Amino acid sequence: MAAPDVSIRVGDPGDWDAIWNHVMLLFHEPHSEKASAIERATFEPQRCLVAEDGGAIIGHAAAYTRDLTVPGAVVPAAHVTLVGVSPTHRRRGLLTTMMHRQLREIADAGREPLAALWASETKIYSRFGYGQAAHRLRLEIDTNEVRLPSTPVPGTLRLVGLDTGRKDFAAIYDRLRPGRVGWSSRPSEAWWNAVHADNPQHRQGATPFHAVIYETPEGPAGYAIWRSKGNWTPQGPQGEVQVREVVAGDPDAYLALWRFLLSIDLTRHLSMRSAAVDEPLRYLVDEPRRLNPAIGDGLWVRIVDLPRALATRRYAAPLDVVLEVTDELLASNTGRWRLRVDEGGSATCERTGSAADLSCTILELGTVYLGGVRLAALAAAGKVRELTPGSLRRATASFGWERMPHLTETF
Structure with a gap:
């Protein structure tokens, strides 16, 4: 919960200079008018959450409206960026409040089944269900x-x-x-x-x-x-x-x-x-x-709309598996889901009352979503549980892809 003296609102075009100066402070970069102008041109103020204390911006979390190539498909994905809290306001729950609100707003808008980001520190974003999906x-x-x-x-x-x-x-x-x-x-x-x-x-x-x-x-x-x-x-x-x-x-x-x-x-x-x-x-x-x-490490992926995300990408092998998934932040993703993949790699994903074959959290599904991490590796780490013998091997093969993810840019 954010501190009572801090308010969080949607961004405004006039916020850019203060946000950019704050980003430079947080990432220990010298100010550059040229760099600011280039970044301003991609800024989407309506997708920025701004935390203020006494009228001063002390935190923000933003997203870009872009598409991301996933196995066999191109998917709208919120490209999360410009996340940070002033060193004077750390440990007050501001980052948690902004990240939770951002995920809920992405889910409520219904356009993007995924969110993705690059992590400045890798221990931060797993708390919000982001999985390390692609390496460089x-x-x-x-x-x-x-x-x-x-x-x-x-x-x-x-x-x-x-x-x-x-x-x-x-x-x-x-x-x-x-x-x-x-x-x-x-x-x-x-x-x-x-x-x-x-x-x-x-x-x-x-x-x-x-x-x-x-x-x-x-x-x-x-x-x-x-x-x-x-x-x-x-x-x-x-x-x-x-x-x-x-x-x-x-x-x-x-x-x-x-x-x-x-x-x-x-x-x-x-x-x-x-x-x-x-x-x-x-x-x-x-x-x-x-x-x-x-x-x-490279791109971190967060599944926002589970059935849409799993049904949109394609798969490397046929599969019929029931996944039991827990999502502490977006309750609509929690439950048992039957993922069926046909011979051509196309999939459907629907709620089911059938017994689960595999059990994991939403983080693990984000981790394997791009085909760069194997489900079996997560199972070996104790992060995925096989409830039906043989289901892990079949699902691991199906979630793979012909090439590893390739990351051409940070954002």
């Missing part, structure tokens, strides 16, 4: 130590600026997005500006972003965005390539783009913060250890 791979590559196949590719590479290449980037991304689990829609020019924001304060001595497009006779088939950082030692150049995004429509485009990035003159190191866990590069290079891969 961080790469730190010794470029002199890896080689790619010399297979010829039919296309060519073209250097472009971020602005001049934007039309092609969007066309490639939107064509591929329905098949890439974890990708979010970029529904406007403002969103492309936000995703590729190039704040000089974040460069730490590196260049602005550069971009390259892979062209084929049929048109653009992939692109990469990166920046570089020079470094000279007595032994010679030791520059670094910092990859922001690689989007490729086929293996030829993928190979050509990575061959380019790994061979930029005067560089000896390449870093990428958000590769896929099953990144194909791991199976292309001759010395995969030199990629120095490290797993990090």
Whole structure:
């Protein structure tokens, strides 16, 4: 329960400057007018909850209206962001109050069966039913130590600026997005500006972003965005390539783009913060250890409308299972649900009085929803209970997907 001297209201367009300044305070970032203007363009004040004390904003929780690709479908998902409470008002229940209210309002609106977020601290959001549904791979590559196949590719590479290449980037991304689990829609020019924001304060001595497009006779088939950082030692150049995004429509485009990035003159190191866990590069290079891969957490998913969420995505194998689910915040999700999946992967999900085969909370369903975490792994951790022998194996296979989720951006 929020402190009695604090009020919580829906946001207003005039709140932006105070919210942005508060976000910069909470995340220990210097103020930037340019960054503020870019973020303001995507701000949805009607989806922001503002906590005030004496007229001063001391907390907020917001959401963006975007779609998220899930296994076999594209689903409206509340992209939760700008969550924080002033250090002077911690431990008063303000975050809990805002997060509970936000979830209820998303559920009552009935548009989005899911909510998703990136966690600043991973211990926070499981309290509200968010499960760690997708991970990312961080790469730190010794470029002199890896080689790619010399297979010829039919296309060519073209250097472009971020602005001049934007039309092609969007066309490639939107064509591929329905098949890439974890990708979010970029529904406007403002969103492309936000995703590729190039704040000089974040460069730490590196260049602005550069971009390259892979062209084929049929048109653009992939692109990469990166920046570089020079470094000279007595032994010679030791520059670094910092990859922001690689989007490729086929293996030829993928190979050509990575061959380019790994061979930029005067560089000896390449870093990428958000590769896929099953990144194909791991199976292309001759010395995969030199990629120095490290797993990090990524997208957290909260199921808001259970029957709609489970019936909307597709599945990897037929299934007929009764799930007993507990949701302490959204009571409409609590109960027994019969999930039926046909041979084509399409599903129905309905309430049932039949005996349960598996038992879990809403958090576990969010964790496995994108196909990046296996139900059996959660069962091994004691988070899912098998009540009917064999049901766990069948459900684990069905909830999987052909590729792991891939996260191209934070929000």
